[in-house]
Amino acid sequence: xxxxxxxxxxxxxxxxTGAGCSTESGIPDYRSPGGAWSRHKPIYYSAFVRSEEVRRxxxxxxxxxxxxxxxxxxxxxxxxLAALESxxxxxxxxxxxxxDLHQEAGSRNLVQLHGRNRIVVCLECGCExxxxxxxxxLSELNADWLTAAPRLDPDEADFAPDGxxxxxxxxxxxxxxxxxxxxxxxxxxxxxxxxxxxxAGKVAVAMARLDEADALLVVGSSxxxxxxxxxxxxxxxxxxxxxxxxxxxxxxxxxxxxKIDARCSDVLSAAVAHLTSYSAAxxxxxxxxxALGTT
Numbered sequence: 001x002x003x004x005x006x007x008x009x010x011x012x013x014x015x016x017t018g019a020g021c022s023t024e025s026g027i028p029d030y031r032s033p034g035g036a037w038s039r040h041k042p043i044y045y046s047a048f049v050r051s052e053e054v055r056r057x058x059x060x061x062x063x064x065x066x067x068x069x070x071x072x073x074x075x076x077x078x079x080x081l082a083a084l085e086s087x088x089x090x091x092x093x094x095x096x097x098x099x100d101l102h103q104e105a106g107s108r109n110l111v112q113l114h115g116r117n118r119i120v121v122c123l124e125c126g127c128e129x130x131x132x133x134x135x136x137x138l139s140e141l142n143a144d145w146l147t148a149a150p151r152l153d154p155d156e157a158d159f160a161p162d163g164x165x166x167x168x169x170x171x172x173x174x175x176x177x178x179x180x181x182x183x184x185x186x187x188x189x190x191x192x193x194x195x196x197x198x199x200a201g202k203v204a205v206a207m208a209r210l211d212e213a214d215a216l217l218v219v220g221s222s223x224x225x226x227x228x229x230x231x232x233x234x235x236x237x238x239x240x241x242x243x244x245x246x247x248x249x250x251x252x253x254x255x256x257x258x259k260i261d262a263r264c265s266d267v268l269s270a271a272v273a274h275l276t277s278y279s280a281a282x283x284x285x286x287x288x289x290x291a292l293g294t295t
Contacts (some may be wrong), residue, residue, distance in 0.1 A: 018221025074105035076265030082106035122186025
């Protein structure tokens, strides 16, 4: 069975995406060879909250990596998934990504499990600020730091999926952190850090959509992290067909009815080119596509 046929055979397709969906936009994943975890370890929530030194290290890395992260644009995989939604083939999308590229491509029915890196929240008063504004404040506070650290070229940085980049520890000590301009509290990007729980409300929304689904399509995720794997495991337990498009193995390969080891954009674009020439709402078109089984 190919992907177009799999999608056409569903009425309530749930899509789950991970970092591999955004690698072709210039945002790396964590676990592939050469991925972010092979170069530097992430900062944990408990350490960020507890230590000003850790916060300074985080924000220096984030400051360095932000220009490249902010410049990322949707790739063929994002556009294909948005097209599937628009054509009525995909009913909801759960993403583990924090880059907003699904929305920029046109997806509307989705939940971002791990939050949004383009928003910053104050841990004291709860106020939210655009990440771009915080970048401007950091630039004002650290003009001398940039001059003293000429090695900080964002185009040459080790880069992570959440937008931070490697910074030598010897240059971090002089970096100045921007406090909340409302209450002076600690600012944190509105993303789920390692060691932090996914908000219960988001999990509830995703679970409700899984309850409605008659098929699950996993795109660009190894499903190593429980926050994503749980949906595949539950789908498998319920007998819901699963298709996986990912470069390399995943934790749910044994549960999949269809596994395609290839670049997400190539596979999805080919499937969408075929599917969207038909009406998703027309049962005759769906029956034809299911029988045809070609991309």
